[in-house]
Amino acid sequence: MTRIAIDPITRIEGHLRIEVEVQNGVVTDAWSTGTMFRGIEMILRGRDPRDAWVFAQRACGVCTTVHALASVRSVENALGLRIPRNARLIRNLIQGIQFVQDHVIHFYHLHALDWVDVVSALSADEKATAALAQSISDWPNSSPTYFAGVRDKLKAFVASGQLGPFTNGYWGHPAYKLTPEANLLAVAHYLEALDWQRQVIKIQAILGAKNPHPQTYLVGGMALALDPNSPKALNANGLSQITELIAQAKDFVDRVYIPDVLAVASFYKDWAGLGSGIGNYLVYGDFPDDDSGQPEAFYLPRGRILGRDLTKVLPVDQKSIAEAVSHSWYEYSGNAASLHPYDGQTAPKYSGPTPPFDSITTDRYSWLKAPRYEDTPMEVGPLSRMLVAYASGHKDVKPAVDGVLAKLGVPATALFSTLGRVAARAIETQLLAAKLQGWLSDLEANLRTGDLAIADVTHWDPASWPSNAQGFGMEEAPRGALGHWVVISDKKIANYQMIVPSTWNGSPRDDKGRRGAWEEALVGTPVADPAKPVEILRTIHSFDPCMACAVHVFDPDAGSSIVVRVV
Numbered sequence: 001m002t003r004i005a006i007d008p009i010t011r012i013e014g015h016l017r018i019e020v021e022v023q024n025g026v027v028t029d030a031w032s033t034g035t036m037f038r039g040i041e042m043i044l045r046g047r048d049p050r051d052a053w054v055f056a057q058r059a060c061g062v063c064t065t066v067h068a069l070a071s072v073r074s075v076e077n078a079l080g081l082r083i084p085r086n087a088r089l090i091r092n093l094i095q096g097i098q099f100v101q102d103h104v105i106h107f108y109h110l111h112a113l114d115w116v117d118v119v120s121a122l123s124a125d126e127k128a129t130a131a132l133a134q135s136i137s138d139w140p141n142s143s144p145t146y147f148a149g150v151r152d153k154l155k156a157f158v159a160s161g162q163l164g165p166f167t168n169g170y171w172g173h174p175a176y177k178l179t180p181e182a183n184l185l186a187v188a189h190y191l192e193a194l195d196w197q198r199q200v201i202k203i204q205a206i207l208g209a210k211n212p213h214p215q216t217y218l219v220g221g222m223a224l225a226l227d228p229n230s231p232k233a234l235n236a237n238g239l240s241q242i243t244e245l246i247a248q249a250k251d252f253v254d255r256v257y258i259p260d261v262l263a264v265a266s267f268y269k270d271w272a273g274l275g276s277g278i279g280n281y282l283v284y285g286d287f288p289d290d291d292s293g294q295p296e297a298f299y300l301p302r303g304r305i306l307g308r309d310l311t312k313v314l315p316v317d318q319k320s321i322a323e324a325v326s327h328s329w330y331e332y333s334g335n336a337a338s339l340h341p342y343d344g345q346t347a348p349k350y351s352g353p354t355p356p357f358d359s360i361t362t363d364r365y366s367w368l369k370a371p372r373y374e375d376t377p378m379e380v381g382p383l384s385r386m387l388v389a390y391a392s393g394h395k396d397v398k399p400a401v402d403g404v405l406a407k408l409g410v411p412a413t414a415l416f417s418t419l420g421r422v423a424a425r426a427i428e429t430q431l432l433a434a435k436l437q438g439w440l441s442d443l444e445a446n447l448r449t450g451d452l453a454i455a456d457v458t459h460w461d462p463a464s465w466p467s468n469a470q471g472f473g474m475e476e477a478p479r480g481a482l483g484h485w486v487v488i489s490d491k492k493i494a495n496y497q498m499i500v501p502s503t504w505n506g507s508p509r510d511d512k513g514r515r516g517a518w519e520e521a522l523v524g525t526p527v528a529d530p531a532k533p534v535e536i537l538r539t540i541h542s543f544d545p546c547m548a549c550a551v552h553v554f555d556p557d558a559g560s561s562i563v564v565r566v567v
Contacts, residue, residue: 014547078471087221221455275418277521380480
């Protein structure tokens with residue numbers, strides 16, 4: 001038996017350690033360790049609930065807007081507020097472009113290097129690369145001259161010795177299958193995506209006042225002036241700029257990202273049979289398409305799938321969610337096995353070794369708790385969303401998924417895999433990029449009626465609040481189901497709990513010894529070279545981990561750098 005520890009896992013947000021046992025070249029067991037402590041819930045106690053979103057969005061420097069949204073939704077739910085149509089549409093636009101930008105960044109900058117051999121690209125023929133590019137897309141940057149320039153730029157970069165994100169890559173690993181030309185194509189679009197994402201996220205700056213950490217969220221709506229004729233408000237010029245940015249976002253997704261995903265996936269169809277994981281999928285649903293506030297109005301539907309059964313979509317009720325800490329560095333009063341978030345406790349009790357440590361040697365091994373739905377581990381994220389929508393017969397999702405499966409020549413069961421997560425994220429990106437213009441058109445049409453309402457402040461005065469209230473804000477973040485729960489007593493926050501996507505997916509074992517989604521997905525993964533475990537990175541990165549909002553504080557005095565080792 002070989003023991004491999006990768007600490008930290010790189011190309012993610014935050015700090016994560018993955019440890020596995022390998023026998024006969026295959027992973028037989030795995031442990032996911034969040035190596036930081038998150039204290040946001042403790043910071044919020046005693047504060048005004050109307051201010052919670054400002055603090056809560058600081059749980060992450062990437063997924064800022066989704067935490068702001070979940071927070072205001074939780075307080076709105078507690079106070080019984082319904083937001084105006086303009087606020088709903090603006091929230092959809094801010095959240096939608098977050099998804100589109102985030103998913104593209106994930107593919108090129110956080111995940112592509114698990115599949116793309118950068119060094120191989122140095123030997124690519126520019127004419128053959130151009131022919132490949134032109135065979136899959138009509139994107140204008142596809143000439144031999146263009147690719148020769150990218151290859152020369154890459155050569156100069158490598159010759160400088162300052163490799164940045166390409167340092168310590170497993171270049172030349174036998175698990176890489178792309179041709180030199182396909183590798184060069186991917187590297188070229190890696191560089192293009194850097195500039196693209198910087199441009200399209202300006203939508204968040206226009207609607208949110210800044211990015212990251214938007215400033216215009218408000219309990220009851222949005223704090224954004226609307227007036228098509230005023231230079232000091234969101235006006236016709238601002239709406240026109242958003243239209244242009246949406247078109248730019250959609251064009252890159254349609255003509256670069258989607259063709260690249262399909263091209264890369266065609267070389268790695270064997271990964272449609274790896275990384276399946278627990279087979280249970282949870283979706284809160286999101287992007288309301290009307291003002292009812294009901295889940296049935298969500299563009300991405302709410303639901304659960306158990307045991308990979310696509311014939312049945314089960315309902316979701318937040319009352320069925322609880323978190324266990326039997327294998328986490330926390331304790332519950334009264335030795336409770338698990339707690340619903342309204343009763344949740346953030347009581348750290350570190351009992352493990354001081355990092356860096358050689359291997360998992362204790363029952364408690366993570367700063368992540370173990371969330372469960374009806375006492376069942378679940379996977380969340382783009383794959384879960386596309387599976388629930390597909391099984392629900394979604395008018396956009398079903399044909400899109402069937403189209404991708406047909407192009408790759410794989411069955412629907414291929415979705416339950418590492419490759420399935422990559423494909424699902426791409427499909428979702430294309431659908432949401434197309435949906436953005438519809439939300440903007442609805443906003444423009446509503447403004448033309450003279451409706452400039454942006455917030456409901458009926459209950460803004462705490463004197464109108466009940467003495468005690470509680471509420472939850474459920475939504476979909478790019479990485480999956482996100483929930484905030486607030487308990488209000490005497491006008492102040494008495495308790496606040498967050499269960500984020502990477503807590504669901506990165507969960508340690510629960511009190512019954514059942515693995516979380518990452519741990520289970522790694523079992524059965526082939527590892528060709530234990531000293532260069534790129535296969536492990538492929539499956540972990542397919543979930544797009546974001547540890548920053550799952551755990552949050554790190555002690556630099558304890559040491560922060562561990563290399564991959566075989567023990």
